Amino acid sequence: MTVKQLRAFLAVAQSLSFAQACERLHLSQPALSLAIKNLEQSLGGALLVRTTRSVSLTPEGESLLPLAVRLLADWDNAEELLRQHFTLQMGKVSVAAMPSFAGNGLPVVLKAFRDAYPRVNVTVHDVINEQVLGMVRDSRVELGIAFEPATLDGLQFIPLYNDRFVAVVPLDSPLAARSRLSWAELLSEPFITLQRPSAVRLLLEDSIVARHGKLPVAFESHQLVTVGRMVAEGLGVSAVPKLCLRQMEELGARCLPLDEPQVERRVGLLHLAGHQLSSAAQALSDEIVMRYRCQ
Missing domain, CATH: 1.10.10.10 (Winged helix-like DNA-binding domain superfamily/Winged helix DNA-binding domain)
Known part of the structure; x- marks a missing residue:
């Protein structure tokens, strides 16, 4: 029949x-x-x-x-x-993003996406870097945004940009008058950072410890917002991905370029290798790639 x-x-x-x-x-x-x-x-x-x-x-x-x-x-x-x-007249898509991107780069992309596809629902999971990778691998989300993993292990990685770390200092600190800082100068102050297993914390330790020794950690937090507020209150200094610069300054801190060494890592878009994305996920992926490759 x-x-x-x-x-x-x-x-x-x-x-x-x-x-x-x-x-x-x-x-x-x-x-x-x-x-x-x-x-x-x-x-x-x-x-x-x-x-x-x-x-x-x-x-x-x-x-x-x-x-x-x-x-x-x-x-x-x-x-x-x-x-x-x-035809994206309706639909839904889930994306996992590390906090530095979820709170800074992603909202601008989602605004453009919503303007183009107002009836497509987007769920954002704001989780640490390793959880982003796990959620994509377990198919709990179609898309992830994270630092480039050491091994792809079934994932496809589309590079978006290189994110370089910047210094975060209190506005009333003598360091705030400088045009740039070295790591040695920054690490002479009490250091505020994210807790392990944050990818930001692990990357800092991998890049800095060999040359400058153990991070002088005075305070730790799970959230970048808390790190920024602690710095703004004069409790110490920090280093965060440049993507967070505007967020740190809105919290009342000052951001400066960092030298010796320059710590950076590629940020990109992740999805399961060989997996056909839904129309909504493909459209969101295209929007993210277009925005960052045009910069």
Whole structure:
């Protein structure tokens, strides 16, 4: 039993006229008659009684009529729903992003995406770098934004930009008057940083410890916002990805370039290798890539 056969039956059953059904379906009479015949053969009996003057339904045809109405309505609704998803008239997508990107770079992208696709729902998971990788690998989200992993292990990585660390100092600190700082100068002050296993913390330790020794950690926090507020209150200094510069300054701290060494790492878009993204996820991916590759 096919959709085409059901549509043919319904058109005849509702109009009780082959001629009217042909006009409604834009079919020739032989094509319509063949569709009805094939449907009857597939079901095992007659559905219509046709004479030279009239058409009527058999008892089995009467039973099929309400079922055909409901089946075709469900089919049409399913078609329309999928069409809306494919054309992004509606849909949903989940993305996981490390906090430095989720709180600074992502909102601008989402504003442009929402302007283009107002009926597509986006769920954002603001989680640490390692959780981003895990959520993508476990298919809990379609897209992730994180530092480039040491091993891809089933992931595809699309580089967006290199994020370089900057110094964060209190506005009333003598360091705030400088145009740039060295790590040695920054680390002479009490240091405020994110707690492990934050990728920011681990990257700092991997890059700095060999040359400058252990980080002089005075305060630790899970959130960059808290780190920024602590610095602004004069509790110490910090170093964060440059993407967070505006956020740190809005919290009342000053950001300066850092030298010796310059610590940076690629940030990019992640999804499962070989996995076909949904239309909504592909559109969001395209928006993210376009924005950062145009910078």
